[in-house]
Amino acid sequence: MDHADVGIVHPGSMGAQVAAQAVAAGARVRWSAQGRSAATRERAERSGLAAVGSMAELTARCGLVLSVCPPAAALDVARQVAATGFDGVYVDANAVAPRRMEQIARVLEAAGATVVDGGITGPPPRTAGTTRLYLSGDAPTVESVRTVFDGTLLTPVVLPGPLGRASALKLSFAAYNKISHALAAEACALAEDHGVLDDLLDLAAHLLPGTPLAEPQHLATAGPRAWRWEPEMREIAGSWRDSGLPGTFADAAAHTFGRWEDHKDDPDVPHRRLIADLLEERPEASD
Known part of the structure; x- marks a missing residue:
């Protein structure tokens, strides 16, 4: 799948820097500005992200969507994305329990999406060697996500095995x-x-x-x-x-x-x- 267009939900302090690494690698990264704060808009602009008007527009234009949000919101965000009928690749890179990851996967897979389990360790990636993105799930899909960040300040690490291992x-x-x-x-x-x-x-x-x-x-x-x-x-x-x-x-x-x-x-x-x-x-x- 072509991941030239990547969506990020939502560009907070960590999410914006993660998205910036995809931009640095050549991806077009979009985000939904609907209902977001002025501080979030400023972070997104500094990171080189392109704003779209709604979640539906984001998922329609992006083959890969990354969720980087507070863990308490992770399932709700997944439901919002699923409600748009998104059928691309969804990476949940939040600090959620393996059981929560299973819930998120069920919600999105019912809509036709393919889910990758992600876990970010370290600070927002601004320096090489400080931050890792662990990935687990379907091997070919995980590999396609890994290539998005290969060679950036965010080091992708593949964990062979099912969803839940990265979490x-x-x-x-x-x-x-x-x-x-x-x-x-x-x-x-x-x-x-x-x-x-x-x-x-x-x-x-x-x-x-x-x-x-x-x-x-x-x-x-x-x-x-x-x-x-x-x-x-x-x-x-x-x-x-x-x-x-x-x-x-x-x-x-x-x-x-x-x-x-x-x-x-x-x-x-x-x-x-x-x-x-x-x-x-x-x-x-x-x-």
Whole structure:
């Protein structure tokens, strides 16, 4: 299939950079501007994307559609695309559970589309070697998607096997990587409550260099992204339970990230503000 015209739903901070890599590789990338914010429009323009008026127009003009959105919206986006009768290739590159990936596939395949499971690891691709797009599903279709990004700043990696493998790998990595930020924040909040936060940071720098606990500037990066990380933790919790594992770590991390929802996309929130947010709700002392 000719993927010269690629659609992106929706060009957020990650999606816009992913789409920009397809543009750099020679694809015409389109997006639906209907109902989107001025900030999204500006990102799309900077990334070289062409606007269309509606989802129906997007799917009519593109043989390949990429979904890069918050995990809580992934199934709804798939339903919107399916409702247009899209029968091309749909790549769900969201942080969803394998079971959710199966739901998304059923919705789109009923409309005639071919679905590829995708998982993005790393930051938005602006530097070579930092960001990967894992792909699984029908081998020939996966290979056709891989070629769209081959040689770009987004490194495509094929995982042989069925839908769900890329999602499982993405969530497994995110579980460790993102829950470590929540754990560091909770540890810092305990230390702050007892007046030893600076001592904890000094100790962590000595014994645990390179970790979120040792480098508060890394901890601060979780605040602006917590609104996306909270639903991702819930996907992880569900996946763990599907595998017979307790999902309590992810449930707790979701609760922690939920305390930071007011800092959505605020790059200037300091780590001490995030720590203070965790201390605002205290249980009443028992007699």
